[in-house]
Amino acid sequence: MTSPTDLTTAQPVEAGTDDTPQAPAAAAAGAPRAGGGGTWHALRRDAGAMLSLGYVVLVTLAAVLAPVLTAVSGWTPYAFDQSAIDPNLGGMPIGPWGGVSAEHWLGVEPGSGRDIFARIVYGARVSMAIALSATALTTVLGVSLGLVAGYFGGRVDLVISRVMDFLMAFPALIFMIAVLSALPASNRSALLVVVISVFGWPYLARIVRGQTMSLAQREFVEAARAAGAGGTRIVFREILPNLRSTIIVMATLAVPGYIGTEAGLSFLGVGVVPPAPSWGQMIAASVKWYAVDPAYFVFPGACLFLLVLSFTVLGDRLRAVVDAQEGR
Amino acid sequence: MKHQRIATAAVAVVTTLALAACGGGQDASSSADGGFTAEPAQGGTVHVLQNADFSYLDPARGWDGGVNNFYRLVYRQLTTSAPGSAEDPNEIVPDLAQGLGEVSDDGLTWTYTLKDGIAFAGGDPITSAEVKFGISRAWDPEVGIGSPYLKQVIDAPEDYEGPYRSGDLPTIETPDEKTIVFHLKEPFPEFDAVVAQVNATPFPEGSGAGDEFIHEIVASGPYRLAEYVPGSTIQLERNPDWDPATDEVRAAKPDAWEFTIGLDPATIDERLIAGQGADVNAISGTVQPATLPRLQTPQLQERTLQLPGICTTYMGLNTTKKPLDDVRVRQAISYAVDRTAIVNASGGTQLGEPSTTILPSTVAGHKDFDLYPSADGTGDVEAAQELLDEAGLSDGFTLTLDIRAQESMQAQGEAVQQALERVGITVELNLIDTATYYETIGTPSQQHDAAITGWCPDWASSAATFIPPLFDGRNIYEKGNSNLAQIDDPEINARIDEIKAMTDIDAANVEWGDLDEEILALAPVVPLMVARTVSLPGENVTGLHASANAATGGIDYVGVGLKDPEKG
Numbered sequence: 039m040t041s042p043t044d045l046t047t048a049q050p051v052e053a054g055t056d057d058t059p060q061a062p063a064a065a066a067a068g069a070p071r072a073g074g075g076g077t078w079h080a081l082r083r084d085a086g087a088m089l090s091l092g093y094v095v096l097v098t099l100a101a102v103l104a105p106v107l108t109a110v111s112g113w114t115p116y117a118f119d120q121s122a123i124d125p126n127l128g129g130m131p132i133g134p135w136g137g138v139s140a141e142h143w144l145g146v147e148p149g150s151g152r153d154i155f156a157r158i159v160y161g162a163r164v165s166m167a168i169a170l171s172a173t174a175l176t177t178v179l180g181v182s183l184g185l186v187a188g189y190f191g192g193r194v195d196l197v198i199s200r201v202m203d204f205l206m207a208f209p210a211l212i213f214m215i216a217v218l219s220a221l222p223a224s225n226r227s228a229l230l231v232v233v234i235s236v237f238g239w240p241y242l243a244r245i246v247r248g249q250t251m252s253l254a255q256r257e258f259v260e261a262a263r264a265a266g267a268g269g270t271r272i273v274f275r276e277i278l279p280n281l282r283s284t285i286i287v288m289a290t291l292a293v294p295g296y297i298g299t300e301a302g303l304s305f306l307g308v309g310v311v312p313p314a315p316s317w318g319q320m321i322a323a324s325v326k327w328y329a330v331d332p333a334y335f336v337f338p339g340a341c342l343f344l345l346v347l348s349f350t351v352l353g354d355r356l357r358a359v360v361d362a363q364e365g366r
Numbered sequence: 367m368k369h370q371r372i373a374t375a376a377v378a379v380v381t382t383l384a385l386a387a388c389g390g391g392q393d394a395s396s397s398a399d400g401g402f403t404a405e406p407a408q409g410g411t412v413h414v415l416q417n418a419d420f421s422y423l424d425p426a427r428g429w430d431g432g433v434n435n436f437y438r439l440v441y442r443q444l445t446t447s448a449p450g451s452a453e454d455p456n457e458i459v460p461d462l463a464q465g466l467g468e469v470s471d472d473g474l475t476w477t478y479t480l481k482d483g484i485a486f487a488g489g490d491p492i493t494s495a496e497v498k499f500g501i502s503r504a505w506d507p508e509v510g511i512g513s514p515y516l517k518q519v520i521d522a523p524e525d526y527e528g529p530y531r532s533g534d535l536p537t538i539e540t541p542d543e544k545t546i547v548f549h550l551k552e553p554f555p556e557f558d559a560v561v562a563q564v565n566a567t568p569f570p571e572g573s574g575a576g577d578e579f580i581h582e583i584v585a586s587g588p589y590r591l592a593e594y595v596p597g598s599t600i601q602l603e604r605n606p607d608w609d610p611a612t613d614e615v616r617a618a619k620p621d622a623w624e625f626t627i628g629l630d631p632a633t634i635d636e637r638l639i640a641g642q643g644a645d646v647n648a649i650s651g652t653v654q655p656a657t658l659p660r661l662q663t664p665q666l667q668e669r670t671l672q673l674p675g676i677c678t679t680y681m682g683l684n685t686t687k688k689p690l691d692d693v694r695v696r697q698a699i700s701y702a703v704d705r706t707a708i709v710n711a712s713g714g715t716q717l718g719e720p721s722t723t724i725l726p727s728t729v730a731g732h733k734d735f736d737l738y739p740s741a742d743g744t745g746d747v748e749a750a751q752e753l754l755d756e757a758g759l760s761d762g763f764t765l766t767l768d769i770r771a772q773e774s775m776q777a778q779g780e781a782v783q784q785a786l787e788r789v790g791i792t793v794e795l796n797l798i799d800t801a802t803y804y805e806t807i808g809t810p811s812q813q814h815d816a817a818i819t820g821w822c823p824d825w826a827s828s829a830a831t832f833i834p835p836l837f838d839g840r841n842i843y844e845k846g847n848s849n850l851a852q853i854d855d856p857e858i859n860a861r862i863d864e865i866k867a868m869t870d871i872d873a874a875n876v877e878w879g880d881l882d883e884e885i886l887a888l889a890p891v892v893p894l895m896v897a898r899t900v901s902l903p904g905e906n907v908t909g910l911h912a913s914a915n916a917a918t919g920g921i922d923y924v925g926v927g928l929k930d931p932e933k934g
Contacts (some may be wrong), residue, residue, distance in 0.1 A: 125706075146657070
């Protein structure tokens with residue numbers, strides 16, 4: 039009558055009710071919760087999800103391999119190229135499509151002649167690093183606080199819920215701009231992650247809290263409680279695994295939002311500090327040149343658009359698959 | 367305060383400025399119906415499109431390139447700079463006074479006699495008492511925050527704090543209604559330029575305390591305020607009490623002026639390119655770099671007005687910081703800087719030219735030299751590296767560069783960063799908010815290793831307002847410091863005193879040019895470029911003459927008018 043045995047039996051029961059077709063396999067494997075393999079299988083048949091995933095992987099690879107890629111292309115994101123711009127025309131890139139050539143694959147920046155391809159792959163590093171760190175931080179914060187609030191209820195729930203209400207009602211963007219312009223510019227990236235996360239976690243925490251409240255009433259939790267498991271153990275060992283798909287979906291859907299926020303803040307001039315490249319900054323700088331050098335806007339704009347779209351589609355499809363599995 | 371904007375009241379001496387109208391090699395006279403410099407017709411409304419609001423309507427407070435030109439439409443002083451159309455537009459000529467000042471033998475007493483028929487809007491005559499009252503406002507600690515020259519040059523009691531706190535200023539005498547006598551602290555041969563400063567404007571006695579002139583104008587010039595919506599519009603209408611017979615400087619042909627403020631620079635360019643409706647009567651400052659490629663059609667080329675610059679953009683090297691205290695390191699930086707990249711990053715060759723001297727070519731005393739030459743102005747990396755090796759810094763070092771958080775300055779900073787990286791110097795850009803930038807770099811305790819900023823001269827006749835404020839070692843202040851390099855070299859200080867004492871201005875200017883070269887041998891600053899103006903006036907606007915003195919190298923408003931007042 040040790041609790042571990044009880045726990046392992048408790049979970050497949052829960053899983054089985056949710057996911058009948060897979061229950062035998064899951065139970066046989068002793069998996070705490072079924073659905074992982076099934077979800078992936080369902081996603082693989084979805085062309086939209088696969089294309090999105092492909093693009094996300096491509097951008098991630100480009101970000102990770104940025105130094106290698108720029109070594110191949112021959113231009114670092116900071117190197118000026120005076121021969122690629124026309125000094126007499128305000129520093130406009132020479133050649134069509136913003137100076138696209140064998141030398142500069144996606145053209146050059148007006149005024150400085152810096153390579154746009156190099157700036158985009160290095161900018162992807164900034165965008166991805168900030169968005170993924172912010173997602174990780176909000177997920178940790180949102181899940182733990184949501185679980186605690188939902189399971190323990192009472193005064194704890196009251197305090198956490200009010201804090202969430204406050205943060206969600208707060209004019210976050212204005213506050214972010216104010217904070218980022220007031221604080222010194224050193225290590226803006228870390229600051230961006232913190233500021234975005236502070237305002238981001240309640241959205242996940244709310245959902246986790248609601249789900250926890252309903253899960254806490256389920257038989258397997260009661261069984262665990264009857265078996266003598268403590269509150270922390272129940273929360274993290276019993277309830278949390280059952281929230282896995284919710285968290286994955288919510289996190290995937292949060293990433294594009296954070297990418298957009300980072301780009302927006304950089305666009306407004308409070309993002310990462312130059313000369314570090316960032317997509318939002320590139321778009322902001324390109325606005326003035328839209329009439330004579332539209333390519334300068336098109337390349338970073340398309341990259342940003344596709345990345346946000348990919349994460350959104352991916353999150354959306356993931357949710358559809360998970361919902362369908364849970365509905366069965 | 368005057369290092370404050372790169373557009374401080376400015377002055378230069380070269381007469382070629384006057385007819386600086388040539389778009390892409392075209393002669394002004396070749397364009398249709400008189401071009402840029404035809405005599406305007408009487409009447410109509412000139413529109414001015416601008417992004418930034420004027421600093422202050424009160425000339426005791428405001429003192430920058432943008433607003434000085436505006437003051438010229440509504441205020442008059444004892445003397446002023448000649449109109450942009452004059453043979454020498456930088457000459458100081460009489461305005462309210464009948465003639466230039468009469469100086470005593472010891473050079474300490476200057477006497478001016480007022481013209482007849484001069485009056486404020488409303489009809490009250492301007493007498494010596496009003497002139498004295500207006501000038502004494504410069505001593506008020508709250509109001510007198512503009513040009514410092516009156517306070518620096520005119521003798522006044524130590525504790526004098528303006529007419530509102532300390533009452534009458536005893537050291538300015540007004541023996542009768544038409545005569546005003548100034549006593550100076552020490553001889554100042556260029557005193558006529560001091561009473562031409564905008565804060566020497568007369569005002570009715572007792573007016574203008576506190577914030578009274580924030581939204582009000584007591585006009586003495588050809589126009590008075592019709593409507594002012596801060597941050598949005600200023601409308602001027604003709605001042606019926608201004609008698610053109612008393613004013614040889616202001617043609618003042620239009621009946622009204624309308625300043626539209628708060629427009630996005632790109633919007634201004636779009637409107638001027640389109641030239642629809644009332645915009646045919648519009649003028650503005652310089653165009654955006656991104657607009658230049660669009661001005662290549664023959665029609666727009668014909669309307670493009672190019673004006674030379676008079677302000678030097680430079681990088682100050684803080685000589686109190688290691689390793690910048692070593693002259694070889696500063697010289698190495700001077701060699702390594704890539705001026706071509708800086709000019710391109712600032713909008714290309716139409717909007718700027720590289721500068722290797724402190725004094726721009728348009729300013730009196732300019733001497734052409736390049737102590738740190740390189741092919742195509744891209745920097746001499748080998749020479750720089752050699753000097754760093756000598757200084758024992760072969761591996762380079764890290765340097766913090768203060769940059770104003772503004773696009774073109776940031777681009778200049780990045781260009782410097784790239785150029786210095788070639789010799790192993792890592793430049794860290796320290797972005798400072800535009801509002802506090804000049805205050806920060808003007809405070810030695812907050813200043814970092816280097817900073818990019820600009821300087822414009824304050825008046826025409828000499829380089830006396832260019833070199834001393836930047837390099838006189840006795841002028842390093844805890845706040846509002848303009849000697850960014852914090853260089854205190856006894857030889858330079860002695861040379862400044864020596865040249866300042868010269869009464870022959872032309873000979874002094876030659877010396878200023880030599881001193882420029884002597885100073886740059888020590889490389890306390892690195893001159894980078896001189897920004898130029900490319901403007902696109904509406905096709906119905908004419909009388910466009912540049913004035914270094916009145917308009918910081920821009921278009922002198924007092925000559926501007928319309929070809930056809932019925933248009934637009």
